[in-house]
Amino acid sequence: MREVDKVVAARLDSSVALVGNVARYIILAGGKRLRPALLLLMSGALGYAGAQRFNLAAVVEFIHTATLLHDDVVDASTLRRGRATANEHFGNPASVLVGDFLYSRAFQMMVETGDMRVMQILADATNVIAEGEVQQLVNTHDAALSERGYLEVIRSKTAKLFEASARLAAVLAGSGTEVEGQCAAYGQALGTAFQVIDDALDYDGDAHEMGKNLGDDLREGKMTLPLIIAMQRGTEAQKALLRRAIEAGSTEDLGAVVEVVRRTDAMSATRAAAATQARLAMDALAAFPANSYTQALLQLAASLLERRA
Numbered sequence: 417m418r419e420v421d422k423v424v425a426a427r428l429d430s431s432v433a434l435v436g437n438v439a440r441y442i443i444l445a446g447g448k449r450l451r452p453a454l455l456l457l458m459s460g461a462l463g464y465a466g467a468q469r470f471n472l473a474a475v476v477e478f479i480h481t482a483t484l485l486h487d488d489v490v491d492a493s494t495l496r497r498g499r500a501t502a503n504e505h506f507g508n509p510a511s512v513l514v515g516d517f518l519y520s521r522a523f524q525m526m527v528e529t530g531d532m533r534v535m536q537i538l539a540d541a542t543n544v545i546a547e548g549e550v551q552q553l554v555n556t557h558d559a560a561l562s563e564r565g566y567l568e569v570i571r572s573k574t575a576k577l578f579e580a581s582a583r584l585a586a587v588l589a590g591s592g593t594e595v596e597g598q599c600a601a602y603g604q605a606l607g608t609a610f611q612v613i614d615d616a617l618d619y620d621g622d623a624h625e626m627g628k629n630l631g632d633d634l635r636e637g638k639m640t641l642p643l644i645i646a647m648q649r650g651t652e653a654q655k656a657l658l659r660r661a662i663e664a665g666s667t668e669d670l671g672a673v674v675e676v677v678r679r680t681d682a683m684s685a686t687r688a689a690a691a692t693q694a695r696l697a698m699d700a701l702a703a704f705p706a707n708s709y710t711q712a713l714l715q716l717a718a719s720l721l722e723r724r725a
């Protein structure tokens with residue numbers, strides 16, 4: 417991971433000072449570096465130890481960072497990684513444009529690999545991420561969103577980059593399509609579990625530990641799994657309350673909404689859904705070599721469920 421950070425720092429070079437200032441502001445604010453870690457662990461599990469893994473791990477972190485910069489503008493978010501978002505600090509134009517810089521720098525780096533399959537995986541993933549975000553926009557304020565509709569969005573906007581990170585390791589390792597498919601299945605399930613937990617934490621997390629505001633999804637009129645389950649289980653009065661809150665897109669009724677989520681036990685059902693995905697991720701590694709990297713990938717899937725921030 418230190419090597420990845422070196423590549424990240426080296427490839428932020430630009431003659432325009434604002435590019436480095438905004439990019440360093442968000443990248444050096446921390447962040448779990450989950451996607452690069454996934455790519456490195458998967459490479460290790462499959463026996464690949466070449467330097468290209470550091471470059472591609474930096475590429476996925478750049479793409480991830482570009483999506484965060486754009487997402488915080490779209491959502492008008494003010495807090496991320498425990499401090500003011502880049503849009504709050506530098507303004508929307510700088511955030512969008514430096515997101516474009518990081519996204520296109522990532523593409524320069526992937527072209528440097530000269531590997532068509534690598535380019536295809538990353539081009540497809542970023543296109544699906546953007547499409548998922550547009551679908552999420554279309555779904556905004558729709559209190560009737562189904563669990564299936566929700567899952568489709570999170571597979572695109574979040575799980576796709578996890579899937580791509582895992583697939584890239586298989587390509588680097590020269591594994592066949594069967595192993596690449598297992599990597600993809602692991603990445604997709606891990607990313608889905610991760611986003612389901614993220615959505616649970618928006619209602620019951622510790623805002624301080626998470627470094628972002630609670631109730632953001634409700635404020636944005638975003639229907640996520642805790643509310644979808646509460647909608648299925650609630651009384652008519654409870655459903656009407658949830659519907660009003662999602663349609664209004666306001667945190668004014670956050671307390672009452674959280675109370676409905678609690679009374680319908682929707683949070684434990686949400687966490688159980690994440691646990692199912694984590695289990696799917698582990699199952700995908702059944703035929704993997706039994707080494708310490710595979711062990712770490714199994715632990716990573718289990719540890720997501722314990723995540724509090």
Ligand code: GRG
Pocket residue numbers: 446447448449450479482483484486487490497515519542543545546549573574611614
């Ligand atoms: C620039 C390709 C491109 C697309 C723009 C706005 C957008 C389209 C995509 C946004 C996708 C997005 C932000 C999905 C949410 C994923 C998510 C849960 C991010 C938080 O990830 P963590 O917790 O962040 O890994 P850290 O801070 O740890 O890095």
